[in-house]
Amino acid sequence: xxxxxxxxxxxHCELKTKSKNFSSAPNEFTMTPNIHVSPVDLxxxxxxxxxxxxxxxxxLKTAMALHCTNPDEIVFDRKNYFYPDLPKGYQxxxxxxxxxxxxxxxxxxHGERKRIFIHQLHLEEDTASLEHASTFSLIDYNRxxxxxxxxxxxxxxxxxxxxxxxxxxxRDVFLFCEVSEAKSNYGQMRCDVNISLMKEGxxxxxxxxxxxxxxxxNAVKTAIEYEIQRQSEILDRxxxxxxxxxxxxxDGKTYSMREKVDAIDYKYFIEPNIPKIxxxxxxxxxxxxxxxxxxxxxxxxxxxxxGLSEYDAGVLSADKKISxxxxxxxxxxxxxxxALNFVTTSVLSTLNKLNITIDxxxxxxxxxxxxxxxxxxxxxxxxxxxxxxxxxxEEKKDPIDLINEQHxxxxxxxxxxxxxxxxVMNEHPEQVRQYVEDGNTFVYNFFVGQVMKTTxxxxxxxxxxxxxxxxxxxxxxxxxx
Ligand code: ADP
Ligand code: MG
Numbered sequence: 001x002x003x004x005x006x007x008x009x010x011x012h013c014e015l016k017t018k019s020k021n022f023s024s025a026p027n028e029f030t031m032t033p034n035i036h037v038s039p040v041d042l043x044x045x046x047x048x049x050x051x052x053x054x055x056x057x058x059x060l061k062t063a064m065a066l067h068c069t070n071p072d073e074i075v076f077d078r079k080n081y082f083y084p085d086l087p088k089g090y091q092x093x094x095x096x097x098x099x100x101x102x103x104x105x106x107x108x109x110h111g112e113r114k115r116i117f118i119h120q121l122h123l124e125e126d127t128a129s130l131e132h133a134s135t136f137s138l139i140d141y142n143r144x145x146x147x148x149x150x151x152x153x154x155x156x157x158x159x160x161x162x163x164x165x166x167x168x169x170x171r172d173v174f175l176f177c178e179v180s181e182a183k184s185n186y187g188q189m190r191c192d193v194n195i196s197l198m199k200e201g202x203x204x205x206x207x208x209x210x211x212x213x214x215x216x217x218n219a220v221k222t223a224i225e226y227e228i229q230r231q232s233e234i235l236d237r238x239x240x241x242x243x244x245x246x247x248x249x250x251d252g253k254t255y256s257m258r259e260k261v262d263a264i265d266y267k268y269f270i271e272p273n274i275p276k277i278x279x280x281x282x283x284x285x286x287x288x289x290x291x292x293x294x295x296x297x298x299x300x301x302x303x304x305x306x307g308l309s310e311y312d313a314g315v316l317s318a319d320k321k322i323s324x325x326x327x328x329x330x331x332x333x334x335x336x337x338x339a340l341n342f343v344t345t346s347v348l349s350t351l352n353k354l355n356i357t358i359d360x361x362x363x364x365x366x367x368x369x370x371x372x373x374x375x376x377x378x379x380x381x382x383x384x385x386x387x388x389x390x391x392x393x394e395e396k397k398d399p400i401d402l403i404n405e406q407h408x409x410x411x412x413x414x415x416x417x418x419x420x421x422x423x424v425m426n427e428h429p430e431q432v433r434q435y436v437e438d439g440n441t442f443v444y445n446f447f448v449g450q451v452m453k454t455t456x457x458x459x460x461x462x463x464x465x466x467x468x469x470x471x472x473x474x475x476x477x478x479x480x481x
Contacts, residue, residue, distance in 0.1 A: 003197035007157035021147035022049030033140035043088030055147035063100025071097035093124035117154040160224035332369030
């Protein structure tokens with residue numbers, strides 16, 4: 001039988017801050033264990049947490065980018081449980097007033113907009129990390145206390161594809177807002193997948209299975225596909241899916257870890273060591289102003305306002321820095337299609353070829369715009385503009401300086417061009433004779449080539465061609481007299 005798939009995700013993402021959420025130890029990824037640790041992160045007796053404002057700002061900012069409603073004050077709660085990676089015996093998290101509730105993120109699935117509803121976003125602290133050997137386990141406290149946001153979606157995701165698209169787009173929100181580097185290979189972004197199936201016409205949600213801590217997005221896809229198959233077979237046999245936590249193994253299958261008997265009682269209470277922090281409208285407004293335009297909006301604007309193809313719009317909106325660079329070029333140039341051409345064919349291809357980031361690209365966006373403007377005003381030819389750009393990249397110089405230094409502006413002056421053309425023709429009497437006596441028009445291109453060569457490609461090729469035709473014709477008429 002076919003079933004309706006219901007998925008809800010709980011996504012954890014470590015925030016990028018200088019120090020940890022409640023201590024001054026550095027928040028920095030390192031392979032050397034236990035070097036970024038303070039007594040607070042070890043849960044030693046008598047410790048007191050100090051709230052990291054930057055972490056709060058970034059959590060609030062992400063919540064706003066996801067269209068959530070923010071609270072009127074920051075409140076932290078204690079979640080009590082025992083596990084070796086949690087030395088205090090409790091985690092500081094948010095239950096009473098999360099940083100954001102009732103939000104959404106629109107994603108594109110096969111070109112169609114789908115709204116994924118966000119139940120809540122809250123700020124908490126990461127646990128230490130455990131490494132299990134055969135007869136013992138090791139604890140690394142570097143991660144203990146790292147600021148972590150958790151984003152819980154409503155159960156509104158309907159396929160593995162939607163889940164992965166949501167995760168990719170959510171990561172872009174983190175990257176565009178610059179709140180996290182969200183590297184899943186460093187465990188900076190990880191997610192729990194909840195999934196259940198519903199029969200056609202069924203009203204209430206089916207029994208869900210939870211799969212914890214999946215880092216890689218393709219593992220999320222594999223796990224979901226496997227679970228859809230496994231749960232379908234159970235339901236087809238007329239049996240019941242049991243509520244449990246499963247893990248995905250390297251073979252792409254999921255295995256039961258523990259059955260969820262009753263909801264665990266964490267004995268939550270408001271963290272007594274952290275005062276409530278009021279949030280003013282001004283404070284929140286200032287954060288809201290820092291939120292940049294997000295990927296989907298850029299993608300749509302590029303197509304609607306600048307008439308870019310879906311492909312070009314996709315390439316240029318995928319990375320915030322590239323998109324910002326392109327925006328600066330476009331805003332400062334007269335000709336959108338020329339600007340697009342220079343950025344996609346010259347800038348992006350150079351990034352690929354040299355394997356560098358846009359930050360390392362040697363030519364400023366405003367200089368590209370200036371170059372584009374000179375081409376569109378016909379001060380330099382298109383080919384010449386490209387040549388100057390490549391020279392600028394190679395020599396790490398400003399293209400406009402190159403033009404000024406080397407007097408590389410296009411030669412449009414007809415008097416100058418005529419002198420050059422006459423010189424070239426006098427140097428090549430055989431080609432002149434071919435036109436004058438045989439009417440051979442192939443020599444046009446030969447002379448254009450010669451003119452370009454002697455002027456280091458600065459001559460305006462169109463004007464030159466026209467003048468070459470006229471000069472050859474004039475010489476032919478003279479011959480007849
Ligand atoms: P729990 O109390 O077990 O933590 P929650 O109601 O808090 O469950 O939901 C946790 C996550 O599971 C959310 O992302 C939610 O969307 C998802 N979820 C809840 N019920 C279902 C269900 N029946 N099928 C799929 N996902 C679900
Ligand atoms: Mg829950």
